[in-house]
Amino acid sequence: MLRNLRLLALLIVSACVSTSFSQAQTRTLDSEGHQWWQNAVFYEIYPRSFADSNNDGIGDLKGIDSKLDYLKDLGVDALWISPCYPSPQVDFGYDVSDYENIDPMYGTLKDFEHLARDAKKHDIRIIMDFVLNHTSPQHKWFLDSASSRTSAHRDWYIWRDSKAPGVPPNNWLSGFGGSAWQFDPKTGQYYYHFFAIGQPDLNWRNPAVEKAMFDVTRFWYKHGVSGFRLDAVDLLFEDPDLHDNPLLEGKNEFGDANMQNKYNDKLPEVHTELKKLRKVADENNAVLIGETYTSNRDELKEYYGDHNDEVQMPMDFMFCTVDKLSPAEFRTQIANAESTGGWPVYVIGNHDMPRSYERYGDGKHNDQIAKLMAGMYLTLRGTPIMYYGEELGMENNDPTRKEDVKDPIGIAGWPKEKGRDGERTPMQWNDSPNAGFSQTTPWLPVPASYKTHNVSGELADPASVLQFYRHLLALRHQDHALLYGDYVALNQDNPNVLSYLRRYKDEAVIVVLNMSATAQQVSFDLSGEGFPSAKATTLLTTSTGAPGGQLNQVALDPFAVYIGKVSR
Ligand code: NOJ
Numbered sequence: 416m417l418r419n420l421r422l423l424a425l426l427i428v429s430a431c432v433s434t435s436f437s438q439a440q441t442r443t444l445d446s447e448g449h450q451w452w453q454n455a456v457f458y459e460i461y462p463r464s465f466a467d468s469n470n471d472g473i474g475d476l477k478g479i480d481s482k483l484d485y486l487k488d489l490g491v492d493a494l495w496i497s498p499c500y501p502s503p504q505v506d507f508g509y510d511v512s513d514y515e516n517i518d519p520m521y522g523t524l525k526d527f528e529h530l531a532r533d534a535k536k537h538d539i540r541i542i543m544d545f546v547l548n549h550t551s552p553q554h555k556w557f558l559d560s561a562s563s564r565t566s567a568h569r570d571w572y573i574w575r576d577s578k579a580p581g582v583p584p585n586n587w588l589s590g591f592g593g594s595a596w597q598f599d600p601k602t603g604q605y606y607y608h609f610f611a612i613g614q615p616d617l618n619w620r621n622p623a624v625e626k627a628m629f630d631v632t633r634f635w636y637k638h639g640v641s642g643f644r645l646d647a648v649d650l651l652f653e654d655p656d657l658h659d660n661p662l663l664e665g666k667n668e669f670g671d672a673n674m675q676n677k678y679n680d681k682l683p684e685v686h687t688e689l690k691k692l693r694k695v696a697d698e699n700n701a702v703l704i705g706e707t708y709t710s711n712r713d714e715l716k717e718y719y720g721d722h723n724d725e726v727q728m729p730m731d732f733m734f735c736t737v738d739k740l741s742p743a744e745f746r747t748q749i750a751n752a753e754s755t756g757g758w759p760v761y762v763i764g765n766h767d768m769p770r771s772y773e774r775y776g777d778g779k780h781n782d783q784i785a786k787l788m789a790g791m792y793l794t795l796r797g798t799p800i801m802y803y804g805e806e807l808g809m810e811n812n813d814p815t816r817k818e819d820v821k822d823p824i825g826i827a828g829w830p831k832e833k834g835r836d837g838e839r840t841p842m843q844w845n846d847s848p849n850a851g852f853s854q855t856t857p858w859l860p861v862p863a864s865y866k867t868h869n870v871s872g873e874l875a876d877p878a879s880v881l882q883f884y885r886h887l888l889a890l891r892h893q894d895h896a897l898l899y900g901d902y903v904a905l906n907q908d909n910p911n912v913l914s915y916l917r918r919y920k921d922e923a924v925i926v927v928l929n930m931s932a933t934a935q936q937v938s939f940d941l942s943g944e945g946f947p948s949a950k951a952t953t954l955l956t957t958s959t960g961a962p963g964g965q966l967n968q969v970a971l972d973p974f975a976v977y978i979g980k981v982s983r
Contacts, residue, residue, distance in 0.1 A: 490888025759797030
């Protein structure tokens with residue numbers, strides 16, 4: 416009877432879902448009504464820095480291919496590969512000169528196909544980074560666009576006359592410093608670039624641009640990719656009348672006035688476009704991940720679409736704006752994500768922000784804190800996106816001299832803004848020179864800590880950060896409460912310990928995270944949640960004090976994690 420009811424419930428869920436998802440998508444629901452990406456662990460690879468197969472100091476696709484066993488073993492289900500298309504590398508691949516090929520420094524399209532096939536054998540999906548807001552000026556579309564005011568591609572980019580001689584069309588500023596307008600003497604107009612001068616913005620109001628870009632996604636779907644991470648989606652549209660943006664108090668790290676990007680960020684048209692992109696994705700059973708920098712819950716909610724018809728996985732960056740171990744603030748952010756009605760997507764690090772090991776670490780207990788953070792974002796309801804090396808406790812290695820900086824932001828903003836090189840250093844495979852990444856000097860130097868924090872050393876150490884990740888990911892994949900359970904905040908007034916239940920049918924897992932530097936003792940009464948026994952079986956813990964499974968007295972070392980299966 417119960418079985419039949421469950422089946423009926425599933426059929427109803429599937430029927431509802433199929434009104435907003437395509438046929439292809441409904442076919443992929445698991446027995447609990449989840450799509451593959453809801454159960455998956457994603458892992459971001461910055462291809463320059465992951466594994467260098469040809470020893471030129473820069474990572475490549477064959478390098479990634481050679482590490483699939485490692486990734487599978489770790490518990491990764493999908494790789495988001497940061498851009499590896501042909502590019503002048505002004506912004507290390509986020510300036511694409513050909514969307515339908517691979518940059519020779521990373522290999523060939525054949526290498527990609529090989530990687531896709533091997534990944535499939537490992538049951539690992541590939542997600543490409545879709546840089547859709549802008550191209551490189553070396554892209555053939557821009558070359559033609561810039562060739563004359565009447566060229567076929569002129570309107571593929573945003574060209575405008577100067578306001579007055581030598582004065583850009585309006586006051587908009589580039590996120591990489593200075594005006595967002597670049598004068599082109601050949602045709603006597605300015606082009607708009609939100610990012611570097613080498614990243615002219617596409618004109619998404621032009622249907623030809625839209626069609627060409629949708630075709631790019633189709634090209635990669637045909638090559639076996641399972642979806643895209645949508646770069647800088649907030650910025651796809653600009654006010655056609657080019658109103659000046661309001662100025663705010665003070666100056667930014669580039670010395671420019673602070674500005675509210677009212678007329679060139681998060682315009683409503685973004686959502687119309689995402690719906691269209693989603694249609695193409697649905698036709699290909701694909702997932703869209705949004706680089707969605709939202710500042711409140713309502714903005715985040717919008718990215719899912721009113722009918723779950725925009726981005727399935729908008730990244731919740733508000734979660735990692737909590738830059739300290741604050742249970743209260745994490746509680747608030749988790750509650751925000753939970754309340755959108757969409758499936759939460761948690762990240763604690765990526766190639767644009769200092770590594771989580773640094774941001775949360777106190778300098779003394781960084782390994783414990785790295786495990787604590789993993790214990791949180793890998794046990795919440797939602798999909799986590801890991802950043803390569805996070806599982807090792809890799810730390811930032813920021814440049815100390817301007818002449819060493821590679822990142823355009825660091826070059827423009829030095830010394831206030833040191834850029835993002837520090838979080839993009841080579842993956843630490845072992846303790847041999849260059850951390851086993853390459854036999855030649857890598858494009859960025861590895862931090863000294865590679866001697867202690869590297870894959871081979873940590874695999875041999877049962878207490879390492881890597882081993883903790885491996886255990887946790889294995890648990891996450893097999894435990895129904897962690898995969899499917901709802902999130903129930905516990906002991907919400909505790910200022911030091913963040914605790915919650917993941918409750919699924921008659922099962923529950925309790926997660927208890929001591930975010931303080933002092934030992935803590937906590938007590939739970941779960942009778943109201945349907946679990947009166949006050950007992951749990953320890954699944955994973957970093958507490959040495961043997962917490963024992965008595966939920967009325969859970970003892971936690973400083974920064975310890977306790978994860979237990981609650982008995983009924
Ligand atoms: C966001 C990417 O994550 C970042 O690395 C890049 O610089 C900008 N978009 C521009 O593409």
